[in-house]
Amino acid sequence: MKIMFSAGEASGDLHGARLAEGVKKIAPEAELFGFGGAQMAASGVRLVADCSEYSVMGVWEVLMNLSRILSLLNLLTDAIKREKPDLLVLIDYPDFNWRLAKRAKALGVRVFSYIPPSAWAWRKGRAKDCAKLADEFVAIFPFELPVYQAAGANISFVGNPLVDTVRPSMTTEEARAFFGVKDGDYPVLLLPGSRKQEISLVFPAMLEGARRIAQEKPETVFYLPVAQGMDQSRMERMAAEAGVKVNFTREHTYDLMSVTAFALATSGTVVMEAALMGLPCIVLYRLSPVSYFIGKILVHVKYFSLPNILLDEMAQPELLQDEANPARIFSEARKFWAEPGHAEAVRARLKEACALLGAPGSSERVARRIVAAAGGEA
Numbered sequence: 001m002k003i004m005f006s007a008g009e010a011s012g013d014l015h016g017a018r019l020a021e022g023v024k025k026i027a028p029e030a031e032l033f034g035f036g037g038a039q040m041a042a043s044g045v046r047l048v049a050d051c052s053e054y055s056v057m058g059v060w061e062v063l064m065n066l067s068r069i070l071s072l073l074n075l076l077t078d079a080i081k082r083e084k085p086d087l088l089v090l091i092d093y094p095d096f097n098w099r100l101a102k103r104a105k106a107l108g109v110r111v112f113s114y115i116p117p118s119a120w121a122w123r124k125g126r127a128k129d130c131a132k133l134a135d136e137f138v139a140i141f142p143f144e145l146p147v148y149q150a151a152g153a154n155i156s157f158v159g160n161p162l163v164d165t166v167r168p169s170m171t172t173e174e175a176r177a178f179f180g181v182k183d184g185d186y187p188v189l190l191l192p193g194s195r196k197q198e199i200s201l202v203f204p205a206m207l208e209g210a211r212r213i214a215q216e217k218p219e220t221v222f223y224l225p226v227a228q229g230m231d232q233s234r235m236e237r238m239a240a241e242a243g244v245k246v247n248f249t250r251e252h253t254y255d256l257m258s259v260t261a262f263a264l265a266t267s268g269t270v271v272m273e274a275a276l277m278g279l280p281c282i283v284l285y286r287l288s289p290v291s292y293f294i295g296k297i298l299v300h301v302k303y304f305s306l307p308n309i310l311l312d313e314m315a316q317p318e319l320l321q322d323e324a325n326p327a328r329i330f331s332e333a334r335k336f337w338a339e340p341g342h343a344e345a346v347r348a349r350l351k352e353a354c355a356l357l358g359a360p361g362s363s364e365r366v367a368r369r370i371v372a373a374a375g376g377e378a
Contacts (some may be wrong), residue, residue: 008093022367208330
């Protein structure tokens with residue numbers, strides 16, 4: 001059995017690694033290869049191309065990198081022709097992956113979609129197009145199902161993998177000691193995102209907001225976990241120029257989440273991870289003016305952070321584009337220490353959002369579906 005994976009960024013690499021581990025457990029003889037990152041490679045996927053070299057954000061940025069993306073598409077198409085996989089598993093990365101799916105389908109390869117395009121949010125017509133290309137879909141959020149079911153897709157929701165992966169490895173006391181959190185400290189987490197554009201567009205306002213927080217609450221201690229691919233030296237320079245003391249860390253991020261009061265976070269999977277750790281966020285998001293203009297025309301959603309979407313309410317603040325400014329960041333942050341009961345109320349709503357993600361064990365359940373779709377015994 002030969003299975004090809006295609007995952008285009010850090011979060012997809014993590015999901016792909018969990019699925020690969022699950023497939024290997026069920027079908028040890030399976031040969032896994034494709035497009036992914038270091039975590040997928042460590043889980044037994046032979047990489048044809050490394051996704052860390054191709055992560056871009058926004059419509060304009062994709063256009064600027066179009067030639068490289070087309071070259072990658074041709075490279076992976078050649079791999080399909082050469083390797084003749086029994087199944088192509090798409091993991092998120094929609095605009096690229098569905099071009100690859102079209103080519104795979106033309107070559108007679110079955111297609112399995114894990115984390116399908118967000119047709120519930122924008123370009124709903126994609127659901128019909130995707131339903132013609134993929135033999136099976138598995139979503140990781142329940143709100144994704146209706147639009148695909150209406151399009152005739154074979155889609156299911158069997159839980160969210162974050163329920164299994166997001167958990168502390170230390171007690172609260174051990175985590176405080178590990179990170180040097182002292183009695184009287186007020187620890188706050190900075191989560192600026194891993195993409196270069198996010199650092200450029202969001203981090204300066206985040207740092208200025210942090211500087212204002214520290215002015216009013218001098219006992220505040222800022223921590224910033226550095227993920228793979230993030231330019232720590234650049235962020236250190238930016239923090240120094242902003243006059244903000246930041247403690248950079250590289251391990252035990254979930255343990256760090258367990259001992260911080262709240263986070264300033266760029267919107268993304270990390271906001272859902274924080275919710276699972278009971279950590280409230282002030283969610284920030286900025287795009288280049290061109291990408292934002294295009295997105296405003298095409299995207300029609302009430303909320304853009306996952307916990308709020310799950311609950312269909314503004315459980316925690318979202319500051320988009322010009323609203324992601326230092327004054328608003330500080331105003332929302334101040335509620336956590338100045339308004340009694342505010343933090344507890346937000347945490348209670350986040351707990352309700354997390355309950356909607358389903359039971360543990362989703363990656364293994366998806367892996368069984370992948371093996372079955374590839375023609376194996378699941």
